[in-house]
Each structure stands twice: as structure tokens, then as C-alpha cells.
Amino acid sequence: MRIKVIALASLACIVTSAHAQSSVTLFGVLDEGFDYTSNVGGNRVYELTSGYASGSRWGLRGVEDLGGGTKAVFQLESGINLSNGAAGQGGRMFGRQAYVGVTDNRLGSVTLGRQYDSVVDYLAPTTANGNFAGYLFAHPFDNDNTDNSFRVNNTVKYASPSFGGFRFGGTYSFSNDTNFANNRQYSIGASYANSGLLIGAAYLRADGVGMNPNGAIATNDASFIAQRMQIFGAGVNYTFGKATAGFAYTNSSYRDPVTNGYIGGSLASAGNTLNNLRYQNFEVNGKYQFTPAFFVGGQYVYSMETYDSTAGTVKPHIHSAGLMADYFLSKRTDVYVQGVYQKIAGSSTGSVMDQAFIPGTQGVSSNSEQFVARVALRHAF
Numbered sequence: 001m002r003i004k005v006i007a008l009a010s011l012a013c014i015v016t017s018a019h020a021q022s023s024v025t026l027f028g029v030l031d032e033g034f035d036y037t038s039n040v041g042g043n044r045v046y047e048l049t050s051g052y053a054s055g056s057r058w059g060l061r062g063v064e065d066l067g068g069g070t071k072a073v074f075q076l077e078s079g080i081n082l083s084n085g086a087a088g089q090g091g092r093m094f095g096r097q098a099y100v101g102v103t104d105n106r107l108g109s110v111t112l113g114r115q116y117d118s119v120v121d122y123l124a125p126t127t128a129n130g131n132f133a134g135y136l137f138a139h140p141f142d143n144d145n146t147d148n149s150f151r152v153n154n155t156v157k158y159a160s161p162s163f164g165g166f167r168f169g170g171t172y173s174f175s176n177d178t179n180f181a182n183n184r185q186y187s188i189g190a191s192y193a194n195s196g197l198l199i200g201a202a203y204l205r206a207d208g209v210g211m212n213p214n215g216a217i218a219t220n221d222a223s224f225i226a227q228r229m230q231i232f233g234a235g236v237n238y239t240f241g242k243a244t245a246g247f248a249y250t251n252s253s254y255r256d257p258v259t260n261g262y263i264g265g266s267l268a269s270a271g272n273t274l275n276n277l278r279y280q281n282f283e284v285n286g287k288y289q290f291t292p293a294f295f296v297g298g299q300y301v302y303s304m305e306t307y308d309s310t311a312g313t314v315k316p317h318i319h320s321a322g323l324m325a326d327y328f329l330s331k332r333t334d335v336y337v338q339g340v341y342q343k344i345a346g347s348s349t350g351s352v353m354d355q356a357f358i359p360g361t362q363g364v365s366s367n368s369e370q371f372v373a374r375v376a377l378r379h380a381f
Contacts, residue, residue: 021065026381028058032082033336033376035360042366050082052360053134053324053336054378055148057088057096069105089151090220097151108160108169115155117171118189119231120148123202125191126235127248128285128299128322136340136372137322138359140303141260142223143279144231144250145204147359149223149261152185152216165194173216175208183208183215196239203232209254210261220261224277227256235283244287253278263357263364268309269350278306293328307349314347316354332380337373344368 031054037045050056059077066072077096079088089095094114101111124130124146129137138147152173159169173185189202206229208215210222219225235248254277257267268274280303287297303318319342326336342356345368356370357363364370 022063024060024062026058027061029054029056029378029380030082031056031376031378033374036373037358037361038371039356039365039367039369040362041364045362047362048083049360049374051079051088052136052374052376053132053326053338054380055088055096055134056080056082059094059096066102071103072100073103073109073111074100090218095151099155099157101157105161108158111157111159113155114151114153115157115171116148117145117152117155117185117204118169118187118202119145119204119233121159121169121202122167122189122191122200123233123235123248123250124148124200126198126200126237126246127283128246128287128297131237131246131285132287132295132297132326133299133322133324133338135360136338136358136374137299137320137324139250139281139283139301140279140305140318140320140342141262141357142359143252143254143303144233144281145223146233146248146250149359150217150221152187153214153218153221154216155185166190166192173206175212175215177212177215179208181207183210183212183217185216196244198237199234200236201232201234203230205230223261224254225258225261226254226277229254233281237285242289244289246283246285248281248283248285250281250283251279252281262359263352265352267351267353269311272309272311272350274307274309274351276306276308278308280304294326296323296325298323305353307347307351307353309349311350314349316344316346316349319343319345320358334378335376336378337375339371339373341371342369 031051062074064072076094078094079096099111099113103109127146130146142149154174157171168190170188175182175184185206187204191200209229210219210225213219231252233250237246257277283301285299289295301320305316322340324338328334355364
């Protein structure tokens, strides 16, 4: 009997020790609010919508200590539409992220699965939409993915530890197709943070974007369906006292684009083919923290579009401006108000691309202007 008691006590100690070295955390953000859009196909729209300043989601995050500064990690993160309870990201169960990997204090981490690319990890935090403002503040059609319109499947990611505030990393996403390059993706990026300074830069390329449903950027996940996508850019933020000011530049190009995931349909004018589409986005942003519980932030983006079709090349330009006020009722609950305006000017493409569209609205305007206002409640857990 004494031997059995000792054995059971030893087993209990082992189980307790193992439990102490591993953990699983439930987390999430719930963002629900009311939107007013000035023009969608010539009509005003009033609606209740989910996940704009922050994507509504819930997830599980786990870690197991393997010893010697090395840990096994995983994350399963599911997007959710609070308005109707539907899963986000094309109805995927864990559409935001789903990965497993290993991390080491000295060597960094390697993770495998559906994840964020280097533009999202390193460049986006220098923009308003990738930092404090979210969806409505995205650049036209989120052409540079700084608002994380798509995730990358079948991905191996490396992320370095911090070296005095400097971090770097990269991703490679397999096409999972007999044609190795049919919807593959790779990206690299780096950032430096010290005191009030943040600098970020990234490069991404993908081939056969959205043309292979099992590839890196799936058909129902892509912001543009195109033969090739290239994105690069850099940005800087500086915080001094209660104020933060920033600037970001991104350059996005699409070869033989067919359609856009936000609006659908052909991007070309009648009887023509769109050969190349390019955006250069210049963003200035700012934020002022009046109190620990209240801030006001804004941005202005000037986007130069190059629209190259069989009918010729034209170069419209797009003005986007947004303003946001956010008040925290508690550490985890806040209310916010946003307003965003977009105006397309300059040369006409003769296509749907002449009509204003702010990501997050139901569809394109009937003309070159669109305005959206939002008031919402957000809770994090």
C-alpha cells in the first residue's frame, strides 16, 4: 500500500510539473457597430456591421516549455461576424491564423500553417489602418495588404528575436500544386523600434494569385486575382509626448489582373483587356493621446494609379482621408467613431475603377466620391 501511495504521489507531481510548463489561453476581440455609407450604386446604406477597427475574432493560443529557452507554440484564430454569427475569411473555421511551431529565445521562431505575411508583420504597423484605425482606413482596395485582406496558406515563417529593437523575418508559401509556381508566395521584412521611433519595411511577391484554390492565396481570399503581385514599401512613426506622427509609402503592382475580391466583375473597360495595374500610396498619419483613455487619430492617403489596358495607359489619382476618436470605458472595452472620405480624380479608365470604393462598404459608388461614418463598441478578452 505504501508503495502505491508513493507511486501515485510521484505521478501527481509529474502531471503538476508538466501542467505548470504549458498553457492554453482563450482570447478574442468583439467589434460591432453602425455604419452609414453615402453612396452605394446611387443609394444610401444604413447597416450594422462587425469587425472594422479590429477584426472580430476568438482563438486559442498555446505554449509548452521544452527547456533551454525553447518552446512549442500554436495558435488557432477564428474570424466571426457578430451581426449574424457567421465565420469570417470565406467561412473558414480558423481563417485568421492556424499554425504550429517552435520558438527559441536566442534563435527566433519557425511556424507552419496559415499565417500573416511580412507586409502585415513589419510594414503595416507604420500605417493608420494597420495600427489604430483598421478596415475603413485601408488604401484603395487594400492594394498593398497593409489591412491584411488576405492571409497566406501552406506557409513556413521565420521571425527573429529582437536585437536591441531590430527584428526581421520572412515567409514562403507553397502552391500545393503540380505546377510549383501556381499560386506560391514569398515575403521578407524588418522593423526597428526604439524609444518613440518605429521603422518598418517589407517586400512580397506572389504568382498566380487566387488562381489555385489550394494555393498560397486562395481564390476566395485574394484581394486581386492576377498572374503576379508584387508589393514593397517602408514607413516610419515617431512618438513625442502624447503625439505620434507617421509616413508610409507602398508600391503595389498586378500583372494581368482579372477581378477584385471586394467588388467582383471585370476591372477592364468594355471590349478591352487590363494588362497591368499599379498603385503608389503615400500616407501621412497622426494620433494624439489626450488622456490614457481617449485619443484622436487621422490619415490622408494620396494614391497614384497606373491603369494599363489594350485601350492605352491612363493615370488616375485617388484621395482618401479618415478621422477617428476612441474612448476606453475600461481596460478592455471602448467606443469609437470614424469617418472616411474617398475621391477619384484625373484620367478616366472607362471602367468600374472610376467609381469610388472604400473597403468595408457594400459596393462601389455611382460616381467618383464615397463617404462612410461608423460608431461602434469593442471589447477584448
